[in-house]
Amino acid sequence: MSAEDWFREDRLPHIFCAGCGNGTIINCTLEAVDSLGWKIDDTVFVSGIGCSSRASGYIKTDSLHTTHGRAIPFATGVKMAKKDFNVVVFSGDGDLSAIGGNHFIHACRRNIDITVICMNNQIYGMTGGQGSPCTPKGAVSTTTPYGMEENPFDLCELASAAGANYVARWTSYHVKELTQAIKTGLQRPGLSFIEVVVQCPTNYGRRNRLRDVQSMISAMKDHALLKEKRDRLLAEGKPIPDDMFVVGTLTDRNRPALGVNE
Amino acid sequence: MKYEVLFSGFGGQGIILSAVILGRAAAMYDGKYAVQSQSYGPEARGGASSSTVIISSDPIQYPKVLQPNLYVIMSEAGFLKFGAAAPESALMLVDSGLVQSRPRCRFIEIPATMQAKEVLGKPIVANIVMLGALVSATGMVSFEAMERAVLDSVPKGTEELNIRALNLGRDILQKGGDA
Amino acid sequence: MQGNDACAEGAVAAGCRFFAGYPITPSSEVAEQMARRLPKLGGTFIQMEDELASMAAIIGGAWTGVRSMTATSGPGFSLMMENIGYAAFTETPCVVINIQRGGPSTGQPTMAAQGDMLQARFGSHGDYSVIALAPSTVQEMFNLTVKAFNLADRFRVPAFLMSDEIIGHLRERVEFPDEVECIPPKTIREGMLPFEPEDDLVPGFTPFGKGHRVHVTGLTHNEKGYPASTDPDLHEKLVMRLVEKVERARHEIADYDIVNPEAEIVFISYGAPTRAVRQALLDAPGKSYGHLNLRTVWPFPEGLLKKFTNARVFLVPEMNLGQIAREIQRHVDQPVIPIPRLGGALHVPSYLLKSAEEHE
Incomplete structure (x- = not known):
């Protein structure tokens, strides 16, 4: 089997815009599940609402495309009712951290044995580019026409603090690292959270002077600060640049987990 | 004969449990029909709680007590809220150490809490003392059925204490209560 | 036995092995009894973070082929509405117990009411149909809970037990049968699509993990289960079927x-x-x-x-x-x-x- 075997070919063409990074994340995910030898009929993908959440429909497994923000509690039901399923959640930054924020916190607290992959495009892409809890300060969206005034969420810090066993952040540029992180997350008992910063040229880039895909990807690459480097800067007492975000494995531990198939 | 019994006291006295035990004695061990319901507020402890049970030899349709003919009152607040309006035809058992007022209807004073403390060293079983007195005063269920219902309902290890409490209630009643 | 406990016993007897819920007066005894009973039967009880999550979780549970239930009262029922619509639209068999209390809003948490009867029928947005049963004895709390599971499976709908604080907290004698009739949902027939109706308008069920590889979506979907949300005729036909499959069987269900x-x-x-x-x-x-x-x-x-x-x-x-x-x-x-x-x-x-x- 290969990663391609996991795609529902009869669903093509997909709805993602040209230049969207979500497809990359789906590819990396399927590469990871396939490399682990997971079986299509033992795996369930669950998603909420938004561009990211359409992903479950393009994959051949049994899948639930649920209501806005609620992918995690649906997934919790699947996992707790039948622990031998491998359960993976796709979510977006708005879906996961705004309307679904409380479910996310409690899934991390329970440390339930599912993997949550957040496609963080920093915007509500599907509904036309409204600001989300992850829209960076100053960024323009249709609901922040004068620039975002609020502070953005650090979803990885949230997940770590709430109790997730495995937390990593990468971008859609870091394909190899991302695939490896997902693979590690899938294997780790307990909740694994992988945040992927992803380009949305249509509804984010267009309004924020990042018109083409290449400039968005360059921006992600340039602003991504490896955790190891961040730690070194801290140790040396050097400042961390304001406009950088940390990528890498941020938490990796083995606390007691819920719903592990024994 | 249809008995409509109202228990009242403060939360934590086992007011609801009393009604449950009485209902169980009737329905499970005495071949009668019983329905039990309760009124309760937001408080887990304190407050004036009440609980009712209907016992009849015929099936019971209406589940709520409209006009009790028997009252078991274990606090002054409970008396004021639920007991003061008792009709003259009713019979009321009052825990005489805790209830200061007395009704217009026939009543029997049972120093249940005081005696439970003095004789058994456990005021917590005062509600069972009241049940012993109630059953002896009315014969509404057999004493044996009551014993079995008490044994079903109390925590393990407290069976003997509760049976002694039941007997104590019967003895107080047979001596004419506190009157 | 108390009505709420009899309800939980009915669920257990009906083979319910997944319960997700959130405590709320006057229904909490149902959850408490399920929390005591399910782990000993190889089932799962989980207390969720709210009622939205509870409803979501039992839909997830139901798709694994396990009989799933939640229990709540007015405010929680309101919170469940969106996912109840999801269950109706995705034809997910599940059972919701509503021990009704006085509303609107927080209202009278410890007092009985029947104020959610129209909400049960119409509370989620859009047109759909559901099944709602109403017990008037503690025995019926048991019997109708069993029946709710069978009807939910038969018609692939959320089925509600619309009880109230009086019956939920009433104690009276109950007789448990040695065995109750559990009728599982019909399984999909060879060559049929996962949302393709049979003559009774109900599609055969395709629980997860059986190789059906079904995609379940709250979007308007075709018989394959794939989103098709901009086709007016398809949407109309689907909604009409979902209403009709229940409504035309109303005398069978009565x-x-x-x-x-x-x-x-x-x-x-x-x-x-x-x-x-x-x-x-x-x-x-x-x-x-x-x-x-x-x-x-x-x-x-x-x-x-x-x-x-x-x-x-x-x-x-x-x-x-x-x-x-x-x-x-x-x-x-x-x-x-x-x-x-x-x-x-x-x-x-x-x-x-x-x-x-x-x-x-």
Whole structure:
């Protein structure tokens, strides 16, 4: 089997815009599940609402495309009712951290044995580019026409603090690292959270002077600060640049987990 | 004969449990029909709680007590809220150490809490003392059925204490209560 | 045994092995009993972070092929509404227990009401159909919970047990049968698509992990289960089918008692007020009032109304301002008189008799 075997070919063409990074994340995910030898009929993908959440429909497994923000509690039901399923959640930054924020916190607290992959495009892409809890300060969206005034969420810090066993952040540029992180997350008992910063040229880039895909990807690459480097800067007492975000494995531990198939 | 019994006291006295035990004695061990319901507020402890049970030899349709003919009152607040309006035809058992007022209807004073403390060293079983007195005063269920219902309902290890409490209630009643 | 405990025992007897819920008065005893019972039976109890999550979780549980249930009361029922619509649209068999309390809002947490009856039918957005049962005895808390599971599976819908604080907290004698009839959902037939209806308009069920590789979405979907949300005809056909599969079976689903079908003055009730009507009829042996007790409220079994061939007036005591009376009036020409009682106290039988006498 290969990663391609996991795609529902009869669903093509997909709805993602040209230049969207979500497809990359789906590819990396399927590469990871396939490399682990997971079986299509033992795996369930669950998603909420938004561009990211359409992903479950393009994959051949049994899948639930649920209501806005609620992918995690649906997934919790699947996992707790039948622990031998491998359960993976796709979510977006708005879906996961705004309307679904409380479910996310409690899934991390329970440390339930599912993997949550957040496609963080920093915007509500599907509904036309409204600001989300992850829209960076100053960024323009249709609901922040004068620039975002609020502070953005650090979803990885949230997940770590709430109790997730495995937390990593990468971008859609870091394909190899991302695939490896997902693979590690899938294997780790307990909740694994992988945040992927992803380009949305249509509804984010267009309004924020990042018109083409290449400039968005360059921006992600340039602003991504490896955790190891961040730690070194801290140790040396050097400042961390304001406009950088940390990528890498941020938490990796083995606390007691819920719903592990024994 | 249809008995409509109202228990009242403060939360934590086992007011609801009393009604449950009485209902169980009737329905499970005495071949009668019983329905039990309760009124309760937001408080887990304190407050004036009440609980009712209907016992009849015929099936019971209406589940709520409209006009009790028997009252078991274990606090002054409970008396004021639920007991003061008792009709003259009713019979009321009052825990005489805790209830200061007395009704217009026939009543029997049972120093249940005081005696439970003095004789058994456990005021917590005062509600069972009241049940012993109630059953002896009315014969509404057999004493044996009551014993079995008490044994079903109390925590393990407290069976003997509760049976002694039941007997104590019967003895107080047979001596004419506190009157 | 208490009504809420009998409900949980009914669920266990029906093979429910997944419960997700959030504590709320006056339904919490259902969750507490499930928390005690399920782990010993190899099932799972999970307390969720809220009622939205509870409803979501039981839908997830149901798709693994495990009978799944939640229990709540008014405010929680309101929070469940979006995902109840999801369950209806995705044809997910599941059971929701609502021990109704006084509303709106936080209202009367410890007092009974029947104010959620229309919400049960219409509470989520869009058109759909569900099944709602109403017990009036502790025995029926057991029996109708079992029945709710069978109906949910038979029609692939959310089925509600619309009880109330009076029956939920009532203690009376219950007899548990040695075995209850559990009818599993029909499985999909070879060559059929996952959302392709059979003759009864209900598709065969395709639980996860059996190789069906089904995609379940709350978007308007074709028979394959794939999103097709901009096709007007497809959407109309799908919604019509979801309503029709339940509505046209309303007489198969109907569960009721009829007393004195020849009467001119007829009481119609469900849930706790049924007990008041029955007492009123006992208290007035000289009068021959009719009585229709509905154990199935939705789909509304309107054909039963025709059985009262001499009826001049229908009197409908409810612990709301006439929610089902309004439904009854849609189907009959005779006057339908609501007898509302709010505040948590049950109708007094003598008051019901007085109301009846006014129409003699």
